[in-house]
Structure formats: C-alpha cells, structure tokens
Amino acid sequence: MAKNGVFSRLRRLEKSEETEDFSACLDSNEVHVLAVDDSLVDRKVIERLLKITACKVTAVDSGRSALQFLGLDEEKTSVGFDGLKVDLIITDYCMPGMTGYELLKKIKGSSTFREIPVVIMSSENVLARIDRCLEEGAEDFIVKPVKLSDVKRLKNYMFGEGRVQRQDRGLNKRKLQETCDVSASPSPPSSPSPDDALSSPSPPSGSSPYSPRSFFSSPSDNPSLLNLHFD
Amino acid sequence: MEVDQLQRTFHDYHASLFNEGFLDEQFVQLQQLQDESNPGFVVEVVSLFFEDSERLLNDLSKALDQVNVDFRKIDAHVHQLKGSSSSIGAQRVRNACIAFRNFCDERNIEACLQCLQQVRQEYLLVKTKLEALLRLEQQIVAAGGASPM
Numbered sequence: 110m111a112k113n114g115v116f117s118r119l120r121r122l123e124k125s126e127e128t129e130d131f132s133a134c135l136d137s138n139e140v141h142v143l144a145v146d147d148s149l150v151d152r153k154v155i156e157r158l159l160k161i162t163a164c165k166v167t168a169v170d171s172g173r174s175a176l177q178f179l180g181l182d183e184e185k186t187s188v189g190f191d192g193l194k195v196d197l198i199i200t201d202y203c204m205p206g207m208t209g210y211e212l213l214k215k216i217k218g219s220s221t222f223r224e225i226p227v228v229i230m231s232s233e234n235v236l237a238r239i240d241r242c243l244e245e246g247a248e249d250f251i252v253k254p255v256k257l258s259d260v261k262r263l264k265n266y267m268f269g270e271g272r273v274q275r276q277d278r279g280l281n282k283r284k285l286q287e288t289c290d291v292s293a294s295p296s297p298p299s300s301p302s303p304d305d306a307l308s309s310p311s312p313p314s315g316s317s318p319y320s321p322r323s324f325f326s327s328p329s330d331n332p333s334l335l336n337l338h339f340d
Numbered sequence: 341m342e343v344d345q346l347q348r349t350f351h352d353y354h355a356s357l358f359n360e361g362f363l364d365e366q367f368v369q370l371q372q373l374q375d376e377s378n379p380g381f382v383v384e385v386v387s388l389f390f391e392d393s394e395r396l397l398n399d400l401s402k403a404l405d406q407v408n409v410d411f412r413k414i415d416a417h418v419h420q421l422k423g424s425s426s427s428i429g430a431q432r433v434r435n436a437c438i439a440f441r442n443f444c445d446e447r448n449i450e451a452c453l454q455c456l457q458q459v460r461q462e463y464l465l466v467k468t469k470l471e472a473l474l475r476l477e478q479q480i481v482a483a484g485g486a487s488p489m
Contacts, residue, residue, distance in 0.1 A: 149391075149392055149424075150388050150389050150392055150424040150428060151423065153384065153385050153388055154370070154428075157381060157385075158373065161375075205416075232419075232422070232423050232426060254366045254369070254429075256369050257372060
C-alpha cells in the first residue's frame with residue numbers, strides 16, 4: 110500500500126488545528142460518495158468538502174439521476190454505473206421531482222443498496238422531518254450550510270465505525286451535537302467517535318445561540334433545544 | 341511594498357464585510373476549502389452563485405408579473421436563493437429571502453414585489469463587494485504575493 114503517498118496527501122488536507130486519527134483512512138482513496146443536490150452552488154461546495162476529506166465524488170442533480178447512477182431506475186438501465194461501489198450517499202432533502210426522503214426510501218427499499226449509509230442535508234431544522242428521515246434509515250441529518258466538520262464526521266460511516274454501533278443506532282442519531290457555541294457540554298457516552306463529536310472548530314454563529322449541525326446528544330439532556338427554529 | 345499594502349487593504353476590506361454583515365462564517369468555510377490544489381475555488385463558487393442568483397431573480401420578476409401569481413413557485417425560487425446565499429455566506433441576501441418567504445405565505449403581492457426589490461438590492465451589493473474582494477486577491481497574487489484567501 111502506498112502509505113507514503115497517503116500520509117503526504119493527508120498532511121496537505123489538514124486545514125484545521127484539531128488533531129485527528131487518520132489511521133482509519135489508509136484506504137481513503139477508495140471511498141466513493143454519491144452526492145445529490147439540485148443546487149449548483151451546493152453541489153460545488155459539497156463536492157469540494159468531500160474531495161478535501163479524501164473522497165471520490167460523483168455529484169448528481171436529482172434523485173432520479175442518483176437512482177439511474179445506481180442502476181435502480183425502473184425506466185432506464187444504469188448509464189453511469191461503472192462498477193464503482195458507492196460507500197455513502199449524501200442527499201439534499203428539498204429537491205423538485207423526487208425529494209431526498211423519497212430517494213432514501215427507494216435506497217432502503219432495495220436489497221442491493223439498502224446497506225449504503227444515507228445522509229440527509231436540509232436548510233430547514235425541523236425535528237419532525239429529521240425524525241422521519243432517521244426512522245426511514247438515514248444515518249445522519251446535517252443542517253445546511255454544510256461545513257467541513259460535518260463532512261469529517263461522516264467518515265465514520267464510511268469506514269464502518271458507525272456500522273459497528275448499529276444496535277445503538279437510535280441512541281446515536283437522536284442526539285444534538287453540542288458545538289463550541291454551547292459551553293460546558295457533557296460528553297455523550299455512546300458517541301461513535303468522541304473526538305469528532307466535540308472537537309468541531311466551527312466558530313459561534315452570530316445569528317443564534319445554538320447551531321446544531323447534526324444530532325449527537327440526547328435531547329432529554331437539554332429540553333430547551335427541542336424548540337429551536339432556525340430560519 | 342506593494343504586496344504588503346495590498347494585503348493590508350484586503351485584510352481590512354475582508355473584515356469590514358463581516359462587520360457590516362454582508363458575509364458570515366460560511367464564507368470563511370469556503371476560504372478554508374481553497375488551497376494550492378484548488379486555488380480558484382472561491383471565485384468559482386462565487387461565480388456560480390452570481391449566475392444562479394441572476395437566473396432566480398429574473399424568474400421571480402416574471403412570476404410576480406403573472407396575472408395569476410403562483411405563490412408556491414415564488415416560494416420555491418426564494419427558497420433556492422436562500423439556500424445558495426446561505427451556502428456561500430451571503431448573510432444579508434439570505435435574511436432578505438427569509439423575509440420574502442414570510443410574505444409569500446401571506447400571498448401579499450405588493451409586499452412580495454418590495455421584497456424582491458430588497459433581495460435584488462442586497463444581491464447587487466454583495467456582488468459588488470465580492471467582486472472587489474476577489475479583484476484584490478487577484479492583484480496580490482499578480483504582484484507575487486500569496487493568496488490571502
């Protein structure tokens with residue numbers, strides 16, 4: 110294995126001061142993410158975020174295109190599927206035609222692809238929506254705009270560390286991430302990667318006291334966070 | 341030295357854009373994604389944002405000009421603009437979109453027209469400022485300095 114190549118690439122990728130254990134990423138040049146978003150701007154950003162975390166990316170603009178790429182579209186046989194396995198699907202929720210939720214259902218309903226972790230992104234921080242996605246089998250839910258720390262956390266799913274915790278899936282996912290906005294937050298005991306969960310360097314948002322990016326700690330720890338509304 | 345002066349000008353201008361609320365932390369995220377392997381990233385994303393926004397603003401104009409205004413369509417366009425402005429950190433455009441959506445909910449055409457004007461104004465402002473910022477970056481690099489992005 111070209112270990113030297115991997116390490117020099119990883120040194121270039123380190124943009125923040127946080128130290129992370131990259132030893133799990135030795136095979137990172139094989140990780141392939143399918144990103145789905147109808148917004149050109151968002152596709153560009155998510156593509157770069159993924160590439161900078163050493164992922165191969167295929168970015169498509171609709172749920173339909175995603176299914177076609179996977180070879181799941183009923184009407185068309187797969188055009189883009191070149192045998193490159195998909196390790197993670199990250200999709201926007203609000204899209205014309207097929208929503209991210211509908212795409213999620215189709216993927217989880219497929220015997221071939223249901224094991225692929227699916228992450229939903231949305232600008233709307235609506236708990237009912239989040240719950241619905243998690244119940245349908247989404248691995249995680251990211252509130253837009255997507256940050257580097259969000260994407261870095263996703264690597265756990267792609268390397269199977271998230272999978273090992275599958276029996277605790279409900280527990281891990283229905284949690285609110287406490288960013289550095291919220292001081293003195295206790296460490297969630299069953300988080301798959303304690304370093305990642307708390308070391309997010311994202312600066313405090315000026316517009317609100319809390320900026321949950323995703324969900325890591327139990328809402329019962331912090332009932333006031335249940336009624337957050339960002340918009 | 342010219343480069344030093346340009347760097348200082350860039351730094352001050354950059355800071356002012358944040359202080360005046362034109363840009364928020366998401367723009368810093370974009371800057372962090374730019375490096376030697378992808379030196380044009382910020383200008384590329386910003387350009388996409390300009391194209392996208394202009395298309396949406398035109399669509400919004402047309403939609404509000406219809407005899408029977410389709411508020412759902414308008415809301416969808418504003419939602420898109422809100423999303424892309426949020427993704428690049430164009431805070432004031434994003435906030436103007438949020439206000440716009442509230443009036444869409446009320447199906448108030450007059451208010452929507454005013455909101456559109458407001459959004460367009462904010463867009464033109466941030467466009468001018470981003471272009472100036474990117475021009476400064478260009479000048480610094482052309483003068484032999486490292487990109488301050």
